Amino acid sequence: MPYFQLPNDLEKRDVAERFTPNETQKVTLIVAACYIVAIAILWHVPFLKYLLYPFKLLTVALHEFSHAFAGILTCARIHSIQLDPDEGGATRMAGGIPIITLPAGYLGSSFFGACMIACGFNTNASKVASIALAVLFLIALFWARKSWITWALIIGFAAIIVALWLIKNSIALRYFVLFMGVMSCMYVLWDIVDDTLARKVNTSDASVFAKICGCCSSRVWGFIWLIIACIYFGLGLIVGLVAFKQSEAQMQEDARHFIPAPGA
Template sequence: MTYVPENADHTFYHTARSAADSLKPSAEQRITLIVAGVYIIVIAILWHVPYLSAIIYPFKLLTVGFHEVSHAFMGVLTCAHIHSIELDPREGGETRMSGGIPWLTLPAGYLGSGFIGAALIVCGFDTNASKVASIVLAVFFLFTLWWARRDWLTWLLILGMAGLIVLFWFVDGGVALRYLILFIGVMSCLYVLWDIIDDTIDRKINSSDASAFAEICGCCPSQVWGVIWLIVAFCFFVAGILIGLVAFKESAAQQASDAKHFLPVPGSSGARLSFSLSPAALFGAVLSTSLLVSYL
């Protein structure tokens, strides 16, 4: 005779229902999902239409920067020496390093930028999380400037993005920053998916990361690795949306209230600082810090 606890079915029912409720979008999350869907359509159109693609050109270069810095970070973790990072005006990029473990550093560009995009999508569901993401991006910018200090295009891109993030921080208590972070996240994930398809599945490029990886491994052609990385990158994209749905259920009013007391806009009623810092002064501080780190 098997003993069945009295509340066994009841407990299982509530657990399953809680999971379903966690994934059910709130009113604010539905707006975020709609905006993300609009981003996907707009980016897909602007990306492939001549002349119109210039509108998102800086963001395309930024996603290339994510790709190259992911190579560099994995190189650092595998004891490689990073010589330089360069962004090409034709939206290409190159990371020069010596040493490291190639079978880890080569796929890091695709998978790393996909992971960054997914993380930014998660943060795009919440204003305070977007503020934290912008600070992390600032650190990313500093590392990029250090490795690419001889590349003027990277300097212009990073300084322009830093100024844009500072500007959006001051719009409507940081709400605009949330949608900017969401846009960058969606852009990064789409770039990874399209780049993998373009480099490996649609047409094989001998100089691509996938081709170099296939030569090192020798067991599968680059198209096979492209499909594997494409699946992983798509899983990152889906995971970013699901985690955002589960983690951030606050309404727009709750997010606005919390944002007033978490890294508030200087000079606002929620600021706990004893001094006021104008947007121009804040951007000047970011620029000065970048210059200092770059010439160390």
């Protein structure tokens, strides 16, 4: 008969400490909550909503890159990625496995958003996330090289990253990566609701996915993807809390030794 040992008080206390935010993490959580409120407000306020416009396009770029990346993994040939000024996008490919490439847009961009949220709890992790995100966008730019709006977005994004990297041991970069993560996850949640649960015209990825699968409606698949995206959002916060327990002073000291800004 197998023997199971119950965790002792010390082990329970260790688990509790891992999930209990320290003072620096509390500040990060408060900032993330403020981002959520600010994005939700700006999303629907006339004129002010244009402040989010470039960041919405960046999340659309992540969405389309996720389609393309899933296509590459399933042996598709990527013809182009197109971003539209009206916050739309399209990935044209030949081949691949549609049941993988179709949900990859929503689920991939929400996964990337969750990764950025987790990295937003630590300065050096934010540096790594910025480099990785820049590489993703450069790859996307190869497929979208004929799109002027993609060029403008990539150049603008690179300028912001470089500028924030140079500010006081890259402390501002951490909050920018956190914002991009929250923005990406919220955009996915809103987009899924708008495209599948609320929209009456069946032209979404979920509607095409439902036709291919032959079971369940687009709204059902949209709801499933919404749940997965919410789980990613929560996991991003949990990973950030568990993995990055450094104080602000410790993060600044670590940042001085990992790709430091000139003069740091």
